[in-house]
Amino acid sequence: xxxxxxxxxxxxxxxxxxxxxxxxxxxxxxxxxxxxxxxxxxxxxxxxxxxxxxxxxxxxxxxxxxxxxxxxxxxxxxxxxxxxxxxxxxxxxxxxxxxxxxxxxxxxxxxxxxxxxxxxxxxxxxxxxxxxxxxxxxxxxxxxxxxxxxxxxxxxxxxxxxxxxxxxxxxxxxxxxxxxxxxxxxxxxxxxxxxxxxxxxxxxxxxxxxxxxxxxxxxxxxxxxxxxxxxxxxxxxxxxxxxxxxxxxxxxxxxxxxxxxxxxxxxxxxxxxxxxxxxxxxxxxxxxxxxxxxxxxxxxxxxxxxxxxxxxxxxxxxxxxxxxxxxxxxxxxxxxxxxxxxxxxxxxxxxxxxxxxxxxxxxxxxxxxxxxxxxxxxxxxxxxxxxxxxxxxxxxxxxxxxxxxxxxxxxxxxxxxxxxxxxxxxxxxxx
Amino acid sequence: xxxxxxxxxxxxxxxxxxxxxxxxxxxxxxxxxxxxxxxxxxxxxxxxxxxxxxxxxxxxxxxxxxxxxxxxxxxxxxxxxxxxxxxxxxxxxxxxxxxxxxxxxxxxxxxxxxxxxxxxxxxxxxxxxxxxxxxxxxxxxxxxxxxxxxxxxxxxxxxxxxxxxxxxxxxxxxxxxxxxxxxxxxxxxxxxxxxxxxxxxxxxxxxxxxxxxxxxxxxxxxxxxxxxxxxxxxxxxxxxxxxxxxxxxxxxxxxxxxxxxxxxxxxxxxxxxxxxxxxxxxxxxxxxxxxxxxx
Numbered sequence: 001x002x003x004x005x006x007x008x009x010x011x012x013x014x015x016x017x018x019x020x021x022x023x024x025x026x027x028x029x030x031x032x033x034x035x036x037x038x039x040x041x042x043x044x045x046x047x048x049x050x051x052x053x054x055x056x057x058x059x060x061x062x063x064x065x066x067x068x069x070x071x072x073x074x075x076x077x078x079x080x081x082x083x084x085x086x087x088x089x090x091x092x093x094x095x096x097x098x099x100x101x102x103x104x105x106x107x108x109x110x111x112x113x114x115x116x117x118x119x120x121x122x123x124x125x126x127x128x129x130x131x132x133x134x135x136x137x138x139x140x141x142x143x144x145x146x147x148x149x150x151x152x153x154x155x156x157x158x159x160x161x162x163x164x165x166x167x168x169x170x171x172x173x174x175x176x177x178x179x180x181x182x183x184x185x186x187x188x189x190x191x192x193x194x195x196x197x198x199x200x201x202x203x204x205x206x207x208x209x210x211x212x213x214x215x216x217x218x219x220x221x222x223x224x225x226x227x228x229x230x231x232x233x234x235x236x237x238x239x240x241x242x243x244x245x246x247x248x249x250x251x252x253x254x255x256x257x258x259x260x261x262x263x264x265x266x267x268x269x270x271x272x273x274x275x276x277x278x279x280x281x282x283x284x285x286x287x288x289x290x291x292x293x294x295x296x297x298x299x300x301x302x303x304x305x306x307x308x309x310x311x312x313x314x315x316x317x318x319x320x321x322x323x324x325x326x327x328x329x330x331x332x333x334x335x336x337x338x339x340x341x342x343x344x345x346x347x348x349x350x351x352x353x354x355x356x357x358x359x360x361x362x363x364x365x366x367x368x369x370x371x372x373x374x375x376x377x378x379x380x381x382x383x384x385x386x387x388x389x390x391x392x393x394x395x396x397x398x399x400x401x402x403x404x405x406x407x408x409x410x411x412x413x414x415x416x417x418x419x420x421x422x423x424x425x426x427x428x429x430x431x
Numbered sequence: 432x433x434x435x436x437x438x439x440x441x442x443x444x445x446x447x448x449x450x451x452x453x454x455x456x457x458x459x460x461x462x463x464x465x466x467x468x469x470x471x472x473x474x475x476x477x478x479x480x481x482x483x484x485x486x487x488x489x490x491x492x493x494x495x496x497x498x499x500x501x502x503x504x505x506x507x508x509x510x511x512x513x514x515x516x517x518x519x520x521x522x523x524x525x526x527x528x529x530x531x532x533x534x535x536x537x538x539x540x541x542x543x544x545x546x547x548x549x550x551x552x553x554x555x556x557x558x559x560x561x562x563x564x565x566x567x568x569x570x571x572x573x574x575x576x577x578x579x580x581x582x583x584x585x586x587x588x589x590x591x592x593x594x595x596x597x598x599x600x601x602x603x604x605x606x607x608x609x610x611x612x613x614x615x616x617x618x619x620x621x622x623x624x625x626x627x628x629x630x631x632x633x634x635x636x637x638x639x640x641x642x643x644x645x646x647x648x649x650x651x652x653x654x655x656x657x658x659x660x661x662x663x664x665x666x667x668x669x670x671x672x673x674x675x676x677x678x679x680x681x682x683x684x685x686x687x688x689x690x691x692x693x694x695x696x697x698x699x700x701x702x703x704x705x706x707x708x709x710x711x712x713x714x715x716x717x718x719x720x721x722x723x724x725x726x
Contacts (some may be wrong), residue, residue, distance in 0.1 A: 074690040081473050099693065102475040146576035197582065197677075201691075255561040367475045377470065390494060390679070397582070 016293070022325030031057075031315045033322060035064045035089040036079075039304075041276060045335045049326045066091075074384075080105040084310025087319045091142070092128035094303045095382050098377035100131045106307050109137045113320050117141065120346075122327075127152055127344045130303045130374070139305030140323040143341040146372075147209050147299040148362035150263055150277055151270035153289045155189075164270075164293035168213050172241060175251040178269035190252035193268035194245060196396045197254050201385025203392050205300065205375075209272060210371055211238040213296045218388070219376060219419070222430025226376060226423055228416035235412045236405060239395060243408065247399035264288060275363045279340030282357070292362035298371030303344060380426045384419050391415040460706070466699035473695050485700035495701065498684040499708075501588055501663075505680065506656025508592035508601060513652050514645060516596075517603030522633055524604070525611040537608065544601035552665035555594050556581070557667070580664055587678045594662045599655060603648045610644035611637070646720045650713055657709055658682055681705050 024336075036044045043066050050062035059286055066072070076090055080100050090097075090106075100106045109117065114137040119127060127141040138393060151164050159177045175191030182188050195206040208218045216234025219226045230238075245251050253267075260277045262268040264285035272295065306323040308316055325331070332343035337353045342363055354360040375381055395411050423429040433441065467485055471478040489495050524536050543551065559580035560568050567577040581588050614637065623631050638645075660682035677683070679699060688698040 070691070074686075077690050077693065099472070099474060103476075105474055255579045257562070300717075331677055379693065383694070386687060386691060387494065395679075 017107050030059045030061050030063045031312075032063060032086055033311070033315055033319045033320055034086050034088045035062060035066070035322070036076065036088055037064075037066035038069035039091070039276070039341070040066045040068065041339050042066055042091075042335070042341070045331065045339055046326070048334060049322065049331050052328075052331070053322060053325050057318055057321065062322065076100075080309065087311025087315035088309060089319050089322055090307045090309065092139070092307055093375070094139070094305055095375040095377040095381055097134065097139060097305060097307055099379050100307075101138050106138055106309055107316075109139070110309075110317075110320060113137065113140060113324065116324060116327075122345055122347065124344075124346060126301075126372075130226040130377075131305045132404070139307040140320075140327065141303055141305050141344040142323075142326060143335065143343050145274040145276075145300070145304070146342055147272050147274055147295065147364055149270060149272050149293040149295060150290055150359075151237035151293065152263070152266060152268075153291055155269040159269075164291070167296050168210070168237070168241065170242065171223055172249070172251075174270070175245060175359075176249050178302065179249075179251040185250075187250055187253060187256065189266070190256050190258075190262070190268040191270070192245065192251060193256075193258045193262055193271035194242060194252055194396075195258065195391055196242075196246065196252070201382060201389050204385040206240060207242070207388075207392055208373075209295070209300050210241065211235060212298055212300070212371070214238050215297065217373065219384070220430075221376075225430035226378060227430045228419035228423075231409065231412040231416035236409055239392075239401075239408050239412060240405070241275050242392075242396055243401045246396050248402045262291070266268045274340075275342050275360065276340040278357060278359050279369075282340075290359065294362050294367070294370065298373065299318040301372040301374050303374070304341075312396065331399055356403070376411075378423075378426070378428055380422045380428075384422050387418055387422070388415055391418075443527050463699045463702050463706075466696050467703045469696045471695045472529060472693040473689065474693065478696070481696070485697050486704075488697065489700050489704065494679060494684060498679045498681045498701075499704075501678050502657055502659065502681045505591050505595060505659050505663075506589050506653050507591075509595040509656045510649055510652045512592065512596040513599050513603050514649055517600050517643070517648065518607050518638070518641065519633075520600070521604045521607030521611055522637060525608055526581065526629070537605065540604045541601035543598050544605075546598075548598070548661050551598070552594060552662050555590070555597075559590050584678075587666070590666060591659065591662050591678055594666070595656060595659060599652050606648055607641065607644055610641045614640050642720060646716055650716055653712055653716075654709055657705060660686070 011106070026076060035050075037043075037046065043064055046062070046064040046066070048062065050060075053060055053062070067075070073092075073096060076092065076096075076252055080087070092100075097106065110115075116122060117131055117137045117140055123131075123141050127144075128137075131137055131139040131141050149164055155178055156164070156174075157160075159174075161174060161177060165171045165174045178189075178191035179187050180189035195203050197203070204218070207351060210236060211218065211230060214234040214237045216232065216238065217229050220229040246253060255260070257265065257267045259271065260273060260280055263271055263277070266288070267306070278292075281290070306326065308319040308323065310316075311319075327343075327345050329345075329348040332345055332348055333353060335341060336343055336350055350360075350364065354364055375385075391411060391414070395408070401408050401411070420429055466478075468480060468482060469478040470481045470484075520540060524533060558564050561577060561579045561582065563566060564580070566580065571577055578586060580590050616621070618636055619632055620642070622636055627635070659680050663680045663683055665676045666678070682705075683700045685698040685705075688694045688701065
C-alpha cells in the first residue's frame with residue numbers, strides 16, 4: 001500500500017513539475033516591448049496600435065507607459081545610460097535624441113525601416129533629416145508640435161473684433177480690448193495668455209515663438225557653431241511686449257490661470273499653442289466656440305520620432321514593426337482626430353478630420369512663405385533654454401522694466417553672454 | 432573583554448552589515464567626490480579630469496547662489512519654527528494631558544509627519560492658491576488683500592517653510608516628549624518649592640535640560656531642510672502653464688543639472704558643497720552643545 005502511495009505521490013510531483021516547466025516555456029515565448037512616451041494623451045493611440053498588431057504578432061505583449069515630458073526625458077537619460085533589459089520604444093523630440101545617438105546609446109534602424117523613412121512618398125526631407133544623423137536613420141518620424149493662435153470667437157465678437165490679429169502690434173491691441181477686469185481694475189479674464197512662470201525651458205521656447213514673429217531667433221548658426229542672437233531689436237521688441245502685457249497694460253498676470261485649461265474655462269481669450277489643444281478641448285470643453293489662426297511670420301515645428309533600444313533581437317524587430325504600424329494611415333487619422341498631434345507622414349488623406357474640425361486649418365493650410373524653425377540638435381540646448389527661462393521669469397515679474405528699454409536690453413545682453421558661455425563650454429560657440 | 436575567537440566572530444557577524452552600509456552610503460559619497468572633479472554628460476564613456484573647474488564655475492553661477500540662499504532660508508526658517516513650537520507643544524501635552532487624551536494629541540500632531548508628501552503638498556498648493564485658496568479668502572474676510580503666495584519670490588519661500596515646518600513638527604514633538612518623560616521630577620519639585628510657576632519651570636528648567644534633545648532635533652531638521660526638494664517641486668510643479676514660481680533649491684538645481692542639462696560632474700560639485708555645509712552646521716551645533724555643558 002505504501003509503495004502505491006509513494007508512486008502516486010511521485011507521479012503527481014512529476015506532473016506538476018512538468019506543467020510548471022511547460023507553462024514557463026510558453027510564457028517565455030511571449031515577447032514584451034515597452035512604449036515610453038512623454039505625452040500621456042497618446043496612451044490610447046499606442047494601445048490602439050498594439051491591439052492592431054495582435055493579428056501579425058500574437059505573442060507580442062505591449063506595455064504602454066507615457067508620463068509627463070520632463071520626467072520622461074529624465075527616465076530616458078537614466079535608462080539609456082545604465083542599459084535596458086527590455087526592448088523599449090522611446091518617443092523623443094529629434095533634438096533630444098541626438099545626444100544619445102552621438103554617444104552610441106541608440107542603435108541605427110534596420111534596412112527596411114531606413115527604406116521606409118527615406119522614401120520621399122512617406123516623409124518630407126525635413127522629417128527625414130531630423131530622424132537621421134550623418135545620413136543614417138535612427139528613428140521613425142511620428143508627429144510634430146507646431147504652434148498656432150487659438151482664439152475664442154465669442155469673446156472677439158463681444159469686443160467688436162473682426163477676425164484674429166495679424167501682426168504682433170495687433171496682438172497687444174487685441175489683448176487690451178479682450179481683457180476683462182473687476183471693479184478694482186484687476187484683470188479677471190486675460191486678453192492673451194502667455195507662459196510666464198513654472199519651471200523648465202518651456203518659457204524660453206514660448207518666448208522664442210514670439211521672438212520669431214519679430215524676425216529674431218534665440219540662436220543662430222555661425223561658422224561651425226552657434227551663438228546667441230536675441231540681444232537685439234527683435235529680442236527687445238519681444239521682451240517689451242511681454243513686460244508691457246504683465247506690468248504695463250496688465251492684460252495678463254503671473255498668478256492668473258493660463259494655457260489650455262484657462263482657454264477651455266474661458267478665463268483667457270487667446271493663446272498660442274500646439275494642435276493637441278484641439279483634441280483636448282473636444283473632450284473638456286466641446287461647446288467652446290473657438291478658431292485657430294496662423295501666426296504672423298511662422299511657427300516652431302518640433303518633430304517627435306520613435307526610437308528602439310534594448311532587449312533581444314526578436315523583440316527589437318517587433319518594436320520596429322510597432323513604429324511602422326503606428327504610421328499606418330488609419331492610426332494617424334485616429335491620432336489627429338482624437339488627440340490632435342499632427343502626423344508627419346505624407347500621402348495620407350486627413351481631410352475627413354480637417355473638414356469636421358476646421359480648427360486644424362491653421363496647422364495644415366500653410367502658405368508658401370510661412371517660416372518654420374526648430375530646436376537645434378546641440379548638446380546644451382536644454383541648459384540654454386532652462387537658464388534663459390529663469391532670467392525671463394524674473395524679467396516678466398519686474399515692473400521696473402516697463403518703458404525702460406535700456407534695462408530690458410541689459411537683461412537680454414547678460415542672458416546672451418550666459419548663453420554664449422554655455423556654447424563655448426560645449427565647444428560649439430560660433431565666431 | 433572578548434577573546435580572539437569571539438572578536439573575529441563579532442567582526443565576521445557585522446561585516447555584511449558594514450558591507451551593505453559601505454555600498455549604499457560610503458561608496459556614493461566617494462564616487463560623488465570623485466565625479467565632482469570630472470566632466471561627464473551622463474551618456475559618454477569619457478569622463479575627463481578637470482580638477483576644481485566645476486567648483487570655480489559654481490562660485491560664479493547666479494542660479495547656484497540663488498539655490499543656496501533659498502535652501503538656507505527654508506532650512507533655518509523651518510528650524511526656527513519647529514524647535515520652539517514642538518518643545519512647547521510637547522510640554523503642554525506632557526504636563527496638561529496626562530489622561531487617555533494624551534495619546535490622541537500625540538497622534539494628531541504626528542499625522543502630518545506620516546502623511547504622504549505629494550498629496551499633502553498638493554493640498555497646501557490649493558491652500559496657497561491666489562484665486563481659489565482658503566488662505567486668501569480668510570485674509571480678505573478680515574479686510575486684507577489677497578497675496579500671490581506662490582508667485583512672489585519671498586512669499587513662495589515662506590510657503591515652503593510653512594509646509595516643511597508642518598511636516599517636521601510632529602517628529603519634533605515626539606522626540607521632545609521622550610525628553611520630557613526622562614527629565615528628573617525632583618528638579619521640578621525643588622523648583623516648585625522655591626516658588627517657580629509653570630512658565631518659569633519651562634524656561635529655566637526644561638529648556639536647559641532638554642539641550643541634547645534640542646541639538647538632535649535641530650540637526651535633523653536642518654539636514655532635512657537642506658534636502659528640501661519635493662515641496663518646492665510640487666508647489667510650483669513643472670507642468671505646462673502651471674501657475675507657480677519654481678523656488679530654486681539645491682537638490683532641484685542638482686537634479687536639473689544632472690538630468691536636464693546633462694552635467695553630472697557639475698551637479699556632483701553642488702552635492703559636495705551641500706555636504707560641506709551640512710557637516711559645518713552639524714559641527715557648529717555640537718560645538719555649541721559642548722560649550723553649554725562646560726558652563
